[in-house]
Amino acid sequence: MTNSDLAAGKRARLVAAACQMVHEQGVENTTLADIAQAAGVPLGNVYYYFKTKNDIVRAVVETHLDEANAMLAAIEAGHATPGERLKAVFAGLSEQTELIARYGCPTGSLCAELDKRADGPGITADLLRVPVDWAAAQFEAMGRSDGRDLAVELIARYQGTALLANTFRDPGLMEREAARVAAWIDSI
Amino acid sequence: MTNSDLAAGKRARLVAAACQMVHEQGVENTTLADIAQAAGVPLGNVYYYFKTKNDIVRAVVETHLDEANAMLAAIEAGHATPGERLKAVFAGLSEQTELIARYGCPTGSLCAELDKRADGPGITADLLRVPVDWAAAQFEAMGRSDGRDLAVELIARYQGTALLANTFRDPGLMEREAARVAAWIDSI
C-alpha cells in the first residue's frame, strides 16, 4: 500500500464520516471537529485534504450523486421491465425506513438545506435530476408520452413521504406508501 | 395606543421578520442580528421579548401553525364540497410559485431543518399533522375509507413537488403538478 493509498483512505474516511454526520445533524450543525473525530483524523489534518468546509460539503454531494448513479445502474441490470425497475427504485430509496424516519432522506434533506444558499442549485440539482430523468425514461419506455410528469410525481411522492415519515418519526408511513406506489405503477 | 400595544407590535414585527428570514436563510443561518435589523429593533432589545433564539423559532412555528389553521378554516367556509376544498388547499399551498421555487415551502423546509434536532418532532409535527388530518377528513367525507392514505399522498405530493421546484428553481414545475393533482382529485 503506497502513501497515496493511505491518503486516499483517509480522505475517503473523512467523506464517509461527513456523509453520516451531515445526514444526522445537517450541514450547519456539523463541525469539522465532528467529522474529524468520527473519521479518527486530527482536526488540523482535515485541511490537508479539503481547503474549506464547503469543499467537504461538495464532496458529500458528489458521493451521493455517485451512489445514485450506481444504484440506478444496478437496478437496470437486475430488472428487465421498466415497471419492475420503477418499483425497485422506490423500494430501494425507501429501504431504510428507520433511518429515514429519524433523519429524513439523505439527499432530500441535503437539497433542502443547501437550497437556501445562493449556490444551492448548481450543487444539488443533479441529485434530484438524475433520478427524475431516469424515471422519465422508464415511463417513456412503457409507452407514456407524459413520462416526465409521471417521473416528477414519483420522485416528489417519495421525497414528500420521507419528509412526513421524518416529521412524524413514523417508519410505517414510508412502508405503506411504498406499497401504494407499487400498486400505482402496476396500474399504469 | 397603550404601552402593551406597542410592545405587542414590536413582538409581532420580530416574529414576522423571523418568519421571513428563516424561510429565506434557514434557522441556523439566520442570526438574531438579522431578525432585529429586519424588524427595525435594536439587537439587545430582542431579549426583552424572547429569552433565547430557540424561543423565537418556537414562535415562528406557532405562527405557521396558526396560519395553516386559518387557511383551512377559510377554505372550508368558501367551498361547499370536499373535492373543491381539497383542490383549493393544494392550489393555496402552491400559490406563490416564485417564492417556493426560490426558498421552498415555508413549513416544509422548516420541518426538514428542525427534524435533525432531538426536539424536532415535538415542535413541528403539528405543522404537517394539521393539513394531513384535515385532508383525511375531506376524503372520508367523499366516502373513502382510505382517506388517511389519500391525505398522506396529497400532502407528500405537495411537499415533494415543492422540494423539486426549489432544487430546480422551476416555478412551472409546481404549477403543472397543481393542475395534475386537481385532475386526480376530480377522478376520485
Add this chain to the structure above:
DNA sequence: GTCTATAGCCAGATAGAC
C-alpha cells in the same frame, strides 16, 4: 421598557514544528 457595550464561547481556518 429601551438600548449600548461587551462578555463568553465556539467554529473555521492557519502557522509552523516534526
Add this chain to the structure above:
DNA sequence: GTCTATCTGGCTATAGAC
C-alpha cells in the same frame, strides 16, 4: 504528510445605564 497550538471573527447572551 501529519498534527498541535492558536488566531480570528462572529454569534448568543448578559450587564447595566437610561
